[in-house]
């Protein structure tokens with residue numbers, strides 16, 4: 001009955017839409033927890049730190065100063081000025097305030113751009129593995145995701161010529177995400193410049209550069225695609241405060257783009273969510289204006305946890321591990337287990353493997369299939385050391 005109501009009353013667009021695998025797994029873990037099952041959640045990319053006090057204080061001040069009205073659709077001017085300073089300071093990018101749009105999370109910034117630019121039939125190149133929601137956003141607009149594959153052997157990176165091979169007359173956009181969710185791989189300046197050089201021959205292709213993990217970087221210099229002079233006018237730089245400042249629930253993301261595109265995003269946003277939350281915007285100014293050393297303790301801790309999880313997982317036969325340079329995920333190849341039955345559980349693919357870990361080890365991870373990498377699973381190490389240790393002990397014990 002339910003299914004027939006869905007078919008009758010919902011649009012094909014929604015009926016054909018896959019639920020976000022990251023959020024679905026987090027919801028499932030929460031549900032099991034509420035039933036009293038002791039699940040360790042390593043599915044969501046969510047720092048377990050508290051928000052730094054200086055950011056909290058800015059939020060409290062905004063409340064006491066009575067910031068409570070609707071905000072400008074594109075964001076407070078003083079926040080856009082802070083974003084403009086941040087782009088210049090960290091990324092050598094010059095974006096004026098009318099090229100900047102503040103949104104309810106970087107996710108909305110990306111959705112706005114895709115909705116503003118992708119028409120039915122347009123192709124968007126995704127570099128696998130890619131974050132789960134890119135492909136869904138493209139499909140919502142009738143666009144076609146075109147996937148350039150990579151694997152652990154190439155450290156989950158693709159070359160300019162591999163991308164070029166997938167370009168057609170319908171290619172409208174390429175989405176680059178470095179540091180990458182889910183692999184943690186970071187494209188260096190040379191690799192990005194090679195992609196830029198190749199794209200000089202394709203002047204009508206736009207590049208969406210998702211840099212939300214910019215600061216979660218273990219040593220390689222971050223390089224912004226828009227800082228390639230020839231690419232600036234057709235690159236959209238997306239960032240936000242969720243990951244670096246442990247502000248996931250505050251939902252503030254932003255983009256820098258050519259002015260005409262920023263205007264289009266404002267128009268779209270003005271007809272959907274309007275401006276982002278007033279208190280969170282004011283807190284974001286404090287975050288972006290702070291010296292980046294103030295959050296270094298979190299990056300250092302993620303780096304330690306990365307070493308720890310690699311160490312622990314390397315003791316389990318069948319996990320082929322990568323060594324991420326950024327973000328807070330490890331993305332092992334677990335195809336060794338395909339076709340095996342373990343503990344009475346038949347593992348045919350990475351989704352089965354992730355469900356197996358949930359059911360038997362009570363550890364939540366995310367299937368690689370959702371990221372266009374069917375041999376892998378994503379394990380987030382944005383969790384406490386105790387939880388990471390306990391989770392990997394449990395995983396080890398079920399084999």
Ligand code: GLU
Pocket residue numbers: 020022023043044045046107131132133181
């Ligand atoms: N981006 C995070 C993740 O991949 C948050 C969840 C989501 O919105 O997908 O875990």
